[in-house]
Amino acid sequence: EAQMVESGGGVVQPGASLRLSCAVSGFTVSDHWMSWVRQAPGKGLEWVASIDQDGSEKDFADSVKGRFSISRDNAKNSLYLQMNSLSAEDTAIYYCATERTIFEIWGQGTTATVSS
């Protein structure tokens, strides 16, 4: 059974950084584009970033471009999101998901809270 488990969330001050991880089991991550999608408290879903199978192609939402980076370690079957220069607007549940143009399988999410 495919499973994705996010970790790395927490409470940080504005301007700080966080690195989120997504550990995948039940399928081979190297076969798939992978993405991060977030959801601010009480709000809708927002696509954040996607990365191709070997990490050579990456897409970012305008709201995070230049501050966030996405990476993967296929040997560890894992996905990462490095978040820098965080602001209150980045407070959200962050989900990892398979694919890019469609988000087929989702993890349960990890919460990042940016607050002074």
Added chain:
Amino acid sequence: SYVLTQPPSVSVAPGKTATITCGGTNFGDYSVHWYQQKPGQAPVLVIHYDIDRPSGIPDRFSGSKSGNTATLTISRVEAGDEADYYCQVWDSSSGGVFGGGTQLTVL
């Protein structure tokens, strides 16, 4: 940036049919996907590529698209269908685009 428009809320009685719409532009150029999100849970894909159901999704869920409107239809609605529903497309300029979401209330 590309925008998808959904009604904020839809209400339906149990056993009836719920329809949730998603409006966009040049919809013929896009594949529309639908997600169900129950409170405190991650989203689940319920319709992909406009009309197809992923494995494990009941056939009470169906999708359609006509002109610049995509529609998610839930037949014989059950209390367990109460959730937020989101439409989504991939736009070459904007990336992943979600509608604002529709809260389905089962009366």
